[in-house]
Amino acid sequence: MKTWKLLPLALALATAAPAQAEELAERVAGSQAAIQKFASTLQGHLQAAMQEGGPTAAIKVCQQRAPEIASDISSETGWSVGRTSLKLRNPDNAPDEWERAVLEDFDAQRAAGVPASELSRHEVVQEGDEEVFRFMRAIPTAGLCLTCHGSELGGDIQHALERLYPDDQATGYSEGDVRGAFTIIQRM
Numbered sequence: 784m785k786t787w788k789l790l791p792l793a794l795a796l797a798t799a800a801p802a803q804a805e806e807l808a809e810r811v812a813g814s815q816a817a818i819q820k821f822a823s824t825l826q827g828h829l830q831a832a833m834q835e836g837g838p839t840a841a842i843k844v845c846q847q848r849a850p851e852i853a854s855d856i857s858s859e860t861g862w863s864v865g866r867t868s869l870k871l872r873n874p875d876n877a878p879d880e881w882e883r884a885v886l887e888d889f890d891a892q893r894a895a896g897v898p899a900s901e902l903s904r905h906e907v908v909q910e911g912d913e914e915v916f917r918f919m920r921a922i923p924t925a926g927l928c929l930t931c932h933g934s935e936l937g938g939d940i941q942h943a944l945e946r947l948y949p950d951d952q953a954t955g956y957s958e959g960d961v962r963g964a965f966t967i968i969q970r971m
């Protein structure tokens with residue numbers, strides 16, 4: 784074949800690759816923005832509730848507001864937005880196979896010294912007969928979180944958590960640990 788016949792193909796490939804990279808970069812940036820909103824909205828409600836009614840009142844905020852905020856942001860963006868973890872409090876937040884593998888990798892990287900705040904992953908994966916964009920960002924355990932996710936919980940908090948979450952596994956964390964991750968799925 785003469786080289787000139789390959790030229791249009793080469794040109795098409797050369798322009799397709801940057802366009803794809805740009806689209807991916809946009810999806811990553813959009814995911815980061817949605818997560819930022821999720822995190823700051825929840826943190827705002829959590830801190831206000833802690834100040835007003837103490838940690839037992841704040842448990843209700845996490846229980847009710849966290850899923851509401853996730854579903855509000857999901858409707859706004861048209862994406863599936865949520866939180867997940869390897870050690871769950873609410874079984875509704877269970878990771879799927881891809882999420883589990885990423886969470887395990889986050890823990891391994893954290894153990895190797897990478898700060899939890901720097902861990903994220905994006906990938907285009909095949910789901911059935913469609914491709915989807917997936918994004919996860921690790922959630923670091925801060926001092927504030929230990930009241931409800933640490934090793935020594937106050938008696939009232941422990942009782943309230945046991946009542947609401949009889950299979951709670953989300954305790955025993957230390958500051959800096961990967962508590963879990965925000966997770967986003969975008970249809971393409």
Ligand code: HEC
Binds near residue numbers: 929
């Ligand atoms: C006042 C108690 C309280 C505090 C403080 C708290 N959480 Fe939670 N957390 C909860 C409750 C309750 C749930 C279950 C929410 C639900 O039912 O969806 C939860 C769930 C989660 C989940 C979802 C995964 C799972 O286990 O179900 C993540 C991730 C999480 N918390 C991270 C954090 C981080 C990070 C902080 C600190 C910034 C924090 N939490 C502070 C009570 C708390």
